[in-house]
Each structure stands twice: as structure tokens, then as C-alpha cells.
Amino acid sequence: MPDLDKLNEAVIEGDWKTAAAATHAAIAAGLEPLAIVTGCLVPAMDEVGRRFECEEYFVPEMLLSARAMKASMDILRPLLAAAGAQPVGRVAIGTVKGDLHDIGKNLVGAMLEGGGFEVIDLGADVSPERFVEAVVKGNANLVALSALLTVTMPAMKTIIEAFRSAGLREKVKIMVGGAPVTQQYADAIGADGYGDSAGAAVALARKLVAA
Amino acid sequence: MSRLGEWLADGLLITDGAWGTELQARGLDPGVAPDTWNLTHPERVEAVARAYVEAGSQVILTNTFRANAVAMQGDLEAINRAGVAISKRAAGARALVFASIGPTGKMLMAGEIGEEQVKAAFAAQAAALSAAGADALLVETMSDIEEARLAVAAAKSTGLPVIVSFAFDSGKNKDRTMMGATPEAVAAAMLEAGADAVGANCGVGVEYAAPVCRRLRAACGLPIWIKPNAGLPKIEGAAVSYGTSAEFFASHYAALREAGTAFLGGCCGTTPEFIRALVSAQRAAL
Numbered sequence: 001m002p003d004l005d006k007l008n009e010a011v012i013e014g015d016w017k018t019a020a021a022a023t024h025a026a027i028a029a030g031l032e033p034l035a036i037v038t039g040c041l042v043p044a045m046d047e048v049g050r051r052f053e054c055e056e057y058f059v060p061e062m063l064l065s066a067r068a069m070k071a072s073m074d075i076l077r078p079l080l081a082a083a084g085a086q087p088v089g090r091v092a093i094g095t096v097k098g099d100l101h102d103i104g105k106n107l108v109g110a111m112l113e114g115g116g117f118e119v120i121d122l123g124a125d126v127s128p129e130r131f132v133e134a135v136v137k138g139n140a141n142l143v144a145l146s147a148l149l150t151v152t153m154p155a156m157k158t159i160i161e162a163f164r165s166a167g168l169r170e171k172v173k174i175m176v177g178g179a180p181v182t183q184q185y186a187d188a189i190g191a192d193g194y195g196d197s198a199g200a201a202v203a204l205a206r207k208l209v210a211a
Numbered sequence: 212m213s214r215l216g217e218w219l220a221d222g223l224l225i226t227d228g229a230w231g232t233e234l235q236a237r238g239l240d241p242g243v244a245p246d247t248w249n250l251t252h253p254e255r256v257e258a259v260a261r262a263y264v265e266a267g268s269q270v271i272l273t274n275t276f277r278a279n280a281v282a283m284q285g286d287l288e289a290i291n292r293a294g295v296a297i298s299k300r301a302a303g304a305r306a307l308v309f310a311s312i313g314p315t316g317k318m319l320m321a322g323e324i325g326e327e328q329v330k331a332a333f334a335a336q337a338a339a340l341s342a343a344g345a346d347a348l349l350v351e352t353m354s355d356i357e358e359a360r361l362a363v364a365a366a367k368s369t370g371l372p373v374i375v376s377f378a379f380d381s382g383k384n385k386d387r388t389m390m391g392a393t394p395e396a397v398a399a400a401m402l403e404a405g406a407d408a409v410g411a412n413c414g415v416g417v418e419y420a421a422p423v424c425r426r427l428r429a430a431c432g433l434p435i436w437i438k439p440n441a442g443l444p445k446i447e448g449a450a451v452s453y454g455t456s457a458e459f460f461a462s463h464y465a466a467l468r469e470a471g472t473a474f475l476g477g478c479c480g481t482t483p484e485f486i487r488a489l490v491s492a493q494r495a496a497l
Contacts (some may be wrong), residue, residue: 002248005272055382055383055387057391058381058387058389058390058391059381059389059391060391061391063320065323066448067321069325074424088335097242098241098243098244100277100282100316101316102314102317103318103321103389104314106321106323124316149231150479150480151231151232151241152241152242154240154241155241155242179380181272181490
């Protein structure tokens with residue numbers, strides 16, 4: 001399937017224009033949108049994640065790939081919805097209150113989108129109330145929290161407590177990540193999971209929604 | 212001789228340690244931008260600055276890391292001016308005041324923000340810090356060479372000496388910035404941008420600082436600024452602490468001096484106790 005090879009390569013190389021064109025071509029050739037996602041975009045982003053893990057790629061390359069994948073998803077999403085395809089899960093993602101760093105959060109959001117999740121991006125400096133509201137209104141079953149600073153990391157605990165007091169803690173899975181965050185910290189604050197990279201976040205999210 | 216050269220004529224200068232954690236110890240809520248305290252709690256910010264001067268810091272920074280128009284909102288001119296005034300009050304004639312300029316938190320290459328907006332934000336901050344009487348400007352915790360270039364250009368237009376420091380926290384050897392830049396690439400680009408000194412701050416811990424210091428120095432020959440984290444954050448329950456002791460931190464003094472650092476202090480997790488330990492190590496080495 002030449003079109004999919006081209007799309008795969010465009011995502012890995014971070015070329016969003018070619019990715020968009022190849023997506024249109026694949027659809028015109030009669031390929032199922034879902035098959036394009038699972039057969040091409042997901043493996044392409046897995047490869048990007050692999051290159052990141054072995055330091056062939058750094059954040060800039062990963063961002064370009066995420067953008068190429070997003071260009072493809074923007075074309076596919078309405079078709080997927082029209083065909084009644086359900087997203088793997090709905091994720092409300094944001095950087096915690098007091099923290100304005102959204103680079104890591106954006107990467108994880110893009111990777112989750114590539115992994116078939118519907119992503120509700122709440123932005124940076126997000127209050128516990130807004131996370132709770134997003135889950136209620138957006139019907140999210142997964143919450144992803146990001147913090148880059150040790151001084152803002154404690155807000156993750158506050159957010160988990162806010163879900164508990166809202167009576168929603170059992171309704172959602174909560175995953176955490178960011179430079180200072182560790183598995184040990186995730187366990188200590190009662191999060192459901194921790195990912196040490198954007199690639200790991202996708203695998204974790206899949207595991208959490210399947211549980 | 213340049214101003215920086217005069218300051219360094221007697222050898223390595225000890226700088227300060229972390230401010231955020233010190234402010235939290237004085238009641239700063241983790242959800243509040245520390246910079247806003249320059250206007251709301253100036254006496255507590257001054258207490259932190261004073262603690263570093265008393266510990267022996269010869270250079271102290273200002274509580275203005277986030278006070279650029281991309282990273283935060285509010286009366287930034289007043290926050291920046293107050294930040295310098297507070298540090299100058301604490302420093303008196305005992306320490307120099309280098310004003311802190313942190314990153315915007317947005318990525319130029321991802322198109323999240325335009326070059327003009329970044330330039331304008333840094334220019335306004337640099338002008339306010341300079342007008343308030345800072346001795347030098349410190350562009351710190353950078354990861355993107357392009358953003359740092361814009362910040363250095365803005366800082367240089369004030370006529371003050373400009374130091375630029377990157378966070379090397381990525382890659383197996385923790386010798387790349389988040390954007391993948393090596394010490395060599397950073398040093399070459401910052402030399403070309405006209406920085407008076409380059410350096411490394413934050414990152415992962417003091418044990419990784421000497422090789423980065425040596426490589427920066429070899430690649431540009433400028434004075435080197437080093438301010439590592441205490442170490443990796445250690446978590447007990449939901450509380451965060453840093454694994455490295457002041458003694459362990461200061462035990463790297465000789466290696467860092469030998470690697471060519473001109474300014475030495477600490478970043479996240481370091482306290483006045485760390486600075487006292489560095490000052491003792493410096494005295495012992497004389």
C-alpha cells in the first residue's frame with residue numbers, strides 16, 4: 001500500500017503537509033479511516049517514541065511528528081465519528097495550577113491523540129475545579145496531570161483529592177507525569193499511573209482504560 | 212577590563228541557591244507565582260535574599276524568573292523593579308545583584324508563539340530590571356537556543372553584562388537540553404549572540420555539572436556560570452525533598468573550579484546551608 005508507506009514516513013519525518021496529502025490519498029483509495037489510524041498512525045508514533053527513547057529524537061523532532069500526525073487526524077476524525085467509531089477513551093489533560101509549562105503536556109496530548117484517544121486539552125495552570133468540571137461535562141474517563149516543577153507537583157495531590165470530594169474518584173483513572181514526578185510520588189498521592197515519557201504515557205493510558 | 216572581568220579578578224564568585232523552595236518555607240502557596248510576592252510580601256522575599264547574603268553569596272539573583280509577559284500576567288514592570296530593589300536592599304555593598312530572566316515556557320519552533328512577541332516580552336523585562344539598577348542580567352534555565360538568542364539580544368540592548376545559562380537535563384549523560392542541544396552548540400551560539408558568560412543551571416544534579424562546565428568552557432572560552440540542582444528530588448509520602456546534602460554538594464567545589472567555573476551556586480533544592488558549605492570549601496581551597 002504505497003499511500004500508507006508515504007503517510008507513515010511523513011509522520012516519522014514530521015512533515016505535516018505530506019501527511020495531510022497522503023491521508024487524503026489513502027481515503028480516496030478507499031481505505032477505512034480506522035485502518036489508517038491503527039495500521040499506520042499508531043505504528044508511526046510508536047516508532048517516533050522509540051527514536052525518542054534511544055535519543056535519536058529530542059523534543060523538537062517529536063513535536064514535528066506529533067504535528068504531522070495531528071494533520072492526519074484532523075482529516076480522519078470527522079470520518080471516524082461519522083462511521084460511529086468510538087475513541088479508545090476520553091482524556092482531560094492539563095498542567096496543574098501554578099505551573100505554566102505546557103511543552104510536555106502538549107507532547108503527551110498529541111501522542112494520546114495519535115493513540116486513538118479523544119483529548120480535552122485544558123491548557124496550563126489548571127485549577128482542580130476545572131479538571132473536575134471537564135470530566136463531568138466532557139464525560140472523560142481519564143485525567144492526565146502534568147507538572148514540571150517540584151514546587152507545583154503537590155497540586156497533583158490536591159486534584160486527586162478534589163475528585164474524591166466530588167465523588168468522582170472511582171469514575172476516572174488519573175495518570176501523572178513531568179520531569180520531577182516519579183512512580184513513587186504517583187503511588188504516594190494515590191494516582192493510578194505514572195509515565196516517564198510521552199510514549200510511555202500512551203501505553204499507560206491504554207492499560208488504564210482497559211482495566 | 213570588562214565589568215565581568217573586574218568582578219572575577221579575585222577568582223571564582225559564589226552565587227546563591229534556590230528561591231522558590233525558600234519562599235515556600237515562608238508561606239508561599241505552591242499555586243502562586245513567586246514573582247508576585249515582590250509586591251505582596253516584599254519583606255519575605257528580602258528575607259530569602261538576606262539569608263543568601265549572610266551565608267556568603269557574592270552574587271545574588273532576583274525573584275523575577277517568570278516576570279515576562281509571555282509567562283505571566285500582572286504589573287510586570289512593578290514586579291521586576293521591586294525584585295531588583297529587594298535584592299539590592301539585601302545585598303547592600305556585600306553582593307552583586309544579577310537579575311533573573313527565565314524562559315517564556317512557549318516553543319518558538321512549534322509555532323506556539325511568534326518571535327516578535329518573545330522579543331517584546333524579554334525587551335520589556337530587561338529594560339525594567341536594568342532601570343531598577345541590576346548589576347548584570349542573567350538569562351537562565353533555557354533549553355531552546357533560538358529563544359535564548361532573543362533573550363540575550365534583549366538583555367544586551369540595556370548595556371549591562373549578560374550571562375546566559377541552559378538546563379542540561381536530557382540524554383543518557385544529561386548533557387543535552389530538552390531540545391537536544393549540546394554544550395558545544397549552546398556555547399557557540401551564545402558566543403555569537405554576544406553573551407559575556409555562559410553556563411548551566413538546574414539540570415539533574417551537581418555530579419553532572421563538571422563535564423558540562425568543561426565542554427562549555429572549551430567551546431567558547433567565556434567565563435562559565437554553574438548552578439546545579441541539589442540532586443534528584445526525593446519523595447517521602449507526598450513531600451518533596453532533594454537527595455543531596457550540603458556537604459556532598461560542596462564536595463564538588465574543587466572539581467568544578469578545576470573544570471573552569473567562574474560563578475558557582477545552586478539551583479532547585481539548594482538552601483543557604485549549601486552556600487555556607489560552598490564558602491567553606493572555597494576557604495579551605497585557598
